[in-house]
Amino acid sequence: MHHTLMLALLLLTLAAASASAAPKKPNIVLILTDDQDSGTLHRRFLPHTFSALIDHGLSLPNFFTPVSLCCPARVSLLRAQHAHNHNVTFVSAPWGGWDVFNARGYVGHTLPDFLQRAGYATFYTGKYMNAHTEENCESMPVSGFTSSDILVDPYTYDYWNPGFSRDNGPVTVHRGEYSTDLVRDKALGYLEDGLAGNEPFFLGIAPIGPHSWIPHDSPHSPTGVVMHVPAAHPRHANLFGTEQLPRSASWNPAKPHGVSWVRTLPRLTATQEAYLDEFHRGRLRALAAVDEMVGAVVQRLERAGALDNTYIFYTCAFRDGGAETADNGYAMGTHRRQPGKTLAFEEDMRVPFVVRGPGVRKGTGDASYGIVDLARTIMDIAGAQADYVDDGARMDIHGHHEARDAKDASDDNASDARHARHARHALAEYWVLGVEEGIYGGPWRTNNTYRTLRISDTVHSRKTSLSYAVWCTGERELYDLEADPLQTANLLAGLNARGPFADFALLGAESAALLARLDALLLVLKTCVGDTCRRPWSALLPRAQTLQDALAAQYDAYFAALPRVRYAGCALGYRAEMEQPEWDGAWAYVPPLVVQP
Structure with missing residues (x-):
């Protein structure tokens, strides 16, 4: 009995010492x-x-x-x-x-x-x-x-x-x-x-x-x-x-x-x-x-x-x-x-x-x-x-990530993974009143609802930074932030002049293809939850992680056929019925069936 008690006390002492030695968070x-x-x-x-x-x-x-x-x-x-x-x-x-x-x-x-x-x-x-x-x-x-x-x-x-x-x-x-x-x-x-x-x-x-x-x-x-x-x-x-x-x-x-x-x-x-x-x-x-x-x-x-x-x-x-x-x-x-x-x-x-x-x-x-x-x-x-x-x-x-990048610099597969790690996006959303401050500020604005997608990526070895927004008014904005960091030239001004939510095809094939990718990504992000918010390209194309992945010509018809981000009008507050359609996982890309001869 005495030995059992001594052993128990010893174990408690060792446990306490171990706990005190553990690093503090x-x-x-x-x-x-x-x-x-x-x-x-x-x-x-x-x-x-x-x-x-x-x-x-x-x-x-x-x-x-x-x-x-x-x-x-x-x-x-x-x-x-x-x-x-x-x-x-x-x-x-x-x-x-x-x-x-x-x-x-x-x-x-x-x-x-x-x-x-x-x-x-x-x-x-x-x-x-x-x-x-x-x-x-x-x-x-x-x-x-x-x-x-x-x-x-x-x-x-x-x-x-x-x-x-x-x-x-x-x-x-x-x-x-x-x-x-x-x-x-x-x-x-x-x-x-x-x-x-x-x-x-x-x-x-x-x-x-x-x-x-x-x-x-x-x-x-x-x-x-x-x-x-x-x-x-x-x-x-x-x-x-x-x-x-x-x-x-x-x-x-x-x-x-x-x-x-x-x-x-x-x-x-x-x-x-x-x-x-x-x-x-x-x-x-x-x-x-x-x-x-x-x-x-x-x-x-x-x-x-x-x-x-x-x-x-x-x-x-x-x-x-x-x-x-x-x-x-x-x-x-x-x-x-x-x-x-x-x-x-x-x-x-x-x-x-x-x-x-x-x-x-x-x-x-x-x-x-x-x-x-x-x-x-x-x-x-x-x-x-x-x-x-x-x-x-x-x-x-x-x-x-940087340490891994340096270690894997000569590995092509690792290089692809490195690119995916640095390809990132951001989503900004707004639904209520546009506010101007100071003594000259105007009335608070009601037509101030928008979703904005911010892309940071590398496309064909070129650093790419884009800002794409869709407004409740039917207007769209696209800025090349590498060439125009102060956002003075909306690349979609001509499209807006054709009317609310004008057809992308009016831009020409190359510009329409890029815009279709950005709009599809915004379509996913505007209702994303959890991992879809972190990896939205994967919701569209199971093997894609970046804009460069998505720009492959084989996906042109797929992106052209997807529904566009749009609003039924400008309303105060987030009301899902005003922003249909919502992303449906059934719209994810399905590779064409290859029949072996």
């Missing part, structure tokens, strides 16, 4: 800015972000949002789903917002919930979701957080009167205090909690900068709310006094660009151009506080010796390339636009990305991913899993 910090664009991504604007993150991490210029609007994009992050699957498509009811999120049963089934189940302590501070208000923050609590301190409406975008709900409790309004500095202090407090614990931790930090400023007493209606120049802290008030927006080829063009209501925009006046420059300077000043926050977070992790075991994701939206990530992009002055983000242009949907962490390769990558993939990647790092089929793909942030 990595910590995860997610910094999510709001409406940041690539024009802000310069070392002179963001010195701390560069020295603490970008110089030590991986930047992905081809990173995209599934919906270029705050609430839907954040739901895609929380759910790792495209918007056509979660159907939260706007910032307020009946199409979106916190109450719609609750009504769809998503509370308890989000990224932080899954991380908790995987053994993580989870913390969050800052902006969470639109229409999460002082009236509903207690009755409809946020799930998945060990502790949270969240901005709530109508105080979310009030830089100097932010209101927070801590742990689903009543709102505390901090009158006369600067929102981003409060988010910084709360984040550092949660960082102390995470560092003091025995569990790995997740910390989400979501300042509002550089979002437009909406005072809490502003009328909150689609026609009444005015989104002002972001408010800076006095310590930053004199920064960037001479900065101007770039006057690129797409800036306030002599001839209109785009389709739908965009094509009717008047040229900006000199007064409006000056206002946009001031708006830009306000955004830079608001970002200065965000930049300081980034430096403080990284410095605290480094001082605690935790930096080497922590992934830090920083997402910010840019224009014309860059390396940060936010919930959506932002545009001013290009294509004659007032401030805004709800279109299918690159500056709206492209939200490049930076990460540093254990084993993350440094530099700039050419792979293409999106917010849905970021959510899946965070779950995979944590050993977490959604309790439904998600749409994301794990991002190659460690360079495993």
Whole structure:
């Protein structure tokens, strides 16, 4: 009996020692800015972000949002789903917002919930979701957080009167205090909690900068709310006094660009151009506080010796390339636009990305991913899993594909596989109101429904980047982003002139064949779920993985016969009956039967 007891104690001691020796799962910090664009991504604007993150991490210029609007994009992050699957498509009811999120049963089934189940302590501070208000923050609590301190409406975008709900409790309004500095202090407090614990931790930090400023007493209606120049802290008030927006080829063009209501925009006046420059300077000043926050977070992790075991994701939206990530992009002055983000242009949907962490390769990558993939990647790092089929793909942030590519460089079959790995796509969707911000912004637009396909591929040894969109108006857009990165020349303008949803055959054989492939891929993606979202070409052609595969002449008749993406009209909200037909797996290509003699 004595020997048995001694043996049991010995086994327990060995098990405890083994557990303590096991490596701790990595910590995860997610910094999510709001409406940041690539024009802000310069070392002179963001010195701390560069020295603490970008110089030590991986930047992905081809990173995209599934919906270029705050609430839907954040739901895609929380759910790792495209918007056509979660159907939260706007910032307020009946199409979106916190109450719609609750009504769809998503509370308890989000990224932080899954991380908790995987053994993580989870913390969050800052902006969470639109229409999460002082009236509903207690009755409809946020799930998945060990502790949270969240901005709530109508105080979310009030830089100097932010209101927070801590742990689903009543709102505390901090009158006369600067929102981003409060988010910084709360984040550092949660960082102390995470560092003091025995569990790995997740910390989400979501300042509002550089979002437009909406005072809490502003009328909150689609026609009444005015989104002002972001408010800076006095310590930053004199920064960037001479900065101007770039006057690129797409800036306030002599001839209109785009389709739908965009094509009717008047040229900006000199007064409006000056206002946009001031708006830009306000955004830079608001970002200065965000930049300081980034430096403080990284410095605290480094001082605690935790930096080497922590992934830090920083997402910010840019224009014309860059390396940060936010919930959506932002545009001013290009294509004659007032401030805004709800279109299918690159500056709206492209939200490049930076990460540093254990084993993350440094530099700039050419792979293409999106917010849905970021959510899946965070779950995979944590050993977490959604309790439904998600749409994301794990991002190659460690360079495993590149290492395999180098090893297999001389193998033709491996070369084909390598090409398939780098051939990527992105889907952007929008169904509700087109929003213009600032004092010159027009009425919110109703004919702003579209689906956009973004292709990154190599075709016949030539780098190929294409943006293809179908609008509810019956118009289509196609841009060759290698030749026309600013999207000034719609290659389908002539087709649109022939009428809504004009026949592709009017383009000529070669152009019609390419367009048929892109349209077919969009047809698959617009209702995709799970693996079909990750490998949509395979739904069409079982052996295809890339655009180059699909361009083989043997498939011309097949693609020509497929139904086209189209809308019955422009309606608010995602309504499947307005977007028929939907992809049917029975339409997949079937090779012709070969009869042996």
